Amino acid sequence: MVYLALIAGLVLLVAGGEGFVRGSVAIAERLGMSSLLIGLTLVGFGTSLPELVTSVQAALDGAPGIAVGNVVGSNIANILLILGITALIYPVLVDKGVLRRDGLVLVVSALAALGIVLIGALGRIAGLVLVAMLIAYVVYSYFADQKAQASPDFEAEVEATGGTQPMPVSILFVIAGLGLTIFGARLLVSSAVEIATAFGVSETIIGLTVVAIGTSLPELVTSVIAAVRRHTDLALGNVLGSNIFNIFLILGTTALIQPIPVPPEIVRLDIWVMLAATALLLVFAYSGRQIVRWEGAAFLVAYLAYVGWLAVGA
Template sequence: MVYLLLIVGLILLVAGGEGFVRGSVAIAEKLGMSSLLIGLTLVGFGTSLPELVTSVQAALDGAPGIAVGNVVGSNIANILLILGITALIYPIAVDKAVLRRDGAVLVIASLAALAIVLIGALGRIAGLVLVALLIAYVIYSYFADRKSQASAGLAAEIEATGGKQPVPVSILFVIGGLALTVLGARLLVSSAVEIATALGVSETIIGLTVVAVGTSLPELVTSVIAAIRRHTDLALGNIIGSHNFNIFSILGITALIQPIPVPGEIIQLDIWVMLGATALLLGFSYTQREIVRWEGGVLLALYAGYIGWLALGAIG
């Protein structure tokens, strides 16, 4: 029964996040917001909504391993698993404009996460700093994109996301999406804690694996569809943006709502895996104009090795 609740929680998270994005984008279009601003704010926050609500719920429930592990594990999965699968399906085009804009922010966000982990606690001061960095990132991205062609395909993507639905229907999508996401997060966190207890493994490992991959499902589905349709030029920017949003918004807002300690397991291993994956992503991106299939295979193999290592540790 608890495994069924876990699956139901994941489904509700994905459905709730999708509904929130569709409704909020449609309302923003009716209010005259530009496609660029919608993409940088509502779509960015909306795709990170499952991770955000899950981490906040876990922090409130006294499960810091799930709260922090969800963010670190999601970023690892985004780079090694999702980009790996996407590149294997079809090579990922590297947009140098997006890389120049977001690459430096990617490094800053990763180092900020490292600093918080080494301090050993996610406190409100750190939360304020992260949220301030998030606001600066959104403003910087907006003005940078206005001067470049990096967002050329954004209008079509947002139109497909928001649709032309009436405002009352859009409001129902927003409210229903939030409700489903909150309910899904409660089911996911409670069932994940129960499973960890029953299996005798730490909440952190569950957060790094099952919860992290589950809350990254929207990015996975989007990237795979983009690869099948040969539109991988957006995949890299989406993954980098998700990485930055996860650190700035999820860790920041979670810290403001409920300060939590950082589990020792993340300090010892997982933050370094995230940094290594980030360095590998930047290395593959800067060496040529695309992330080719063999590089995707390397990313996927490294993720399999990482999960295998966690499994061995849990068994031990």
Template sequence: MFWLFIAAGLLLLTLGAEALIRGATSIAKRLGLSDLLIGVTLVGFGTSSPELVSSLGAAFAGSPGVAVGNVVGSNIANILLILGLAALIAPIPVGAEGFRRDAPVLVLSTLAAIGVSMTGEYGRIAGVVFIAALAAYLATAYITEKRAAQAQLIDIPHEAPRPLLPSLIFTIAGLALLIGGAKLLVTGAIGIATALNISETLIGLTIVAIGTSLPELVTSVVASLRGKSDLAFGNVVGSNIYNILGILGATALIHPVAAPLAIIRFDNWIMAAATAALVFFAMSRNRIGRTEGMMLLICYIVYIGFLAMNA
């Protein structure tokens, strides 16, 4: 039965990613926004919805290892697994201006998550600060990107806007399929993992994190195959920012959770190292090529292997 859940979940994720890509890119063109911005906001945050549902559910169920491990594990998987795989499919160019805006937010949010965890709990004060920071980031990203788009369109012939309603329908349907698929997948994965007597923190860092990150994985891979590398990169950056500021922030605000000691001692620093690698690769050559993608994938395999050996 659990394997059927996994198969159905993967099918829904694939269909949802395709619909989301079509709808989001159409909206971006109509509003004059770049693929990077739509990836950072609508696609990045939308595909992170399964993490939000999973973390809140785990917090209310009294499973902080799953709630926090889901976010930390997802951020690690987004960079090492998803971005690595997307870069292997097609090298990812990085827009310098957009990344100069987003990189500091990604780094600071990662450091903030680690710093708050050192207190032993993600409490309501931290939740309020995280949510406020997310709102400020979204406003800044929209304003700066809109101004840049308007400046570039001054001497460009006007194009007839595409109908907005079909694009919104595609986008909403894609998000719904992604969320439903992730729920089926995670339910099946947790059922199998529980039968194997794996610790809840390990489940959160691996099974749940990878399961809830599959929307990002499928979306980024489809985006790379469709030649939308900016969308794939923005999806990962936006998801990681939202995972910390939005998901951890909302979880801490609604139902404060303890920070698992194992994550404080080890996994937080893997997340920090992965984030540093993303920033270094992106800034050194303004692109993430196949060599860097392979390096990221190898690091993820080593990380998962270490967790499995120390379970």
């Protein structure tokens, strides 16, 4: 039963996040918000909603390994697993504007996470700083891209989320999506903790692998669809934005709601893997202005090696 609960939790998280994004985008468009602002706020927040609710729930349940491991593991999976699969399907095109805007912010967010991990605790002051950095990032991104507005591809992506729905239906999507996400997070966290206890595996490893991959499913689906349609520049922007939101929004909000210690396993290995993956992504992106198939294969091999190391350690 516990495995069914884990799978059900993941399904509810993905369905809830999708419903929340569809409803929020539809309401925002009816209120006259631009596609650019919708993308920077509602879509970015919505795709990170599963990670956010899961980490907050884990922190409230006294499972810091899942709360922090979920964020670090999701960022690792976003780069090595999701971009790896995407690049194997079709080379990931690098949008210079997106890379220029988000590349530096991605490095800053990764270094901020490193600082918190080395301190050993995720407190409210750190949470406040992270949330403030998120607000600054959104404001900067909005004004930096105000002239260009959104690309035709992005307009189509936002429209595909259901912006033409009637207002009552959109509100229902938001409420139902949020409810499904919260319930799914509770199922996921409780079942993950139970599985970890039964097998003698630390909560941190469960958070870094099963929970992290599960909560990254919206990004995975979005990126694969973008690759099939050969709009892989959207996939790169999706991963960059998601990683930034994961650190600033999720760690920041979790710390404000429930301060938690940082598990020592993350200090020893996982934060450094996240930093190495981030550096490798930027090297590949800047070197050829695209991430080609062999680089995607290198990402996947690195991810399999990382998960294998965790499995051996467990």
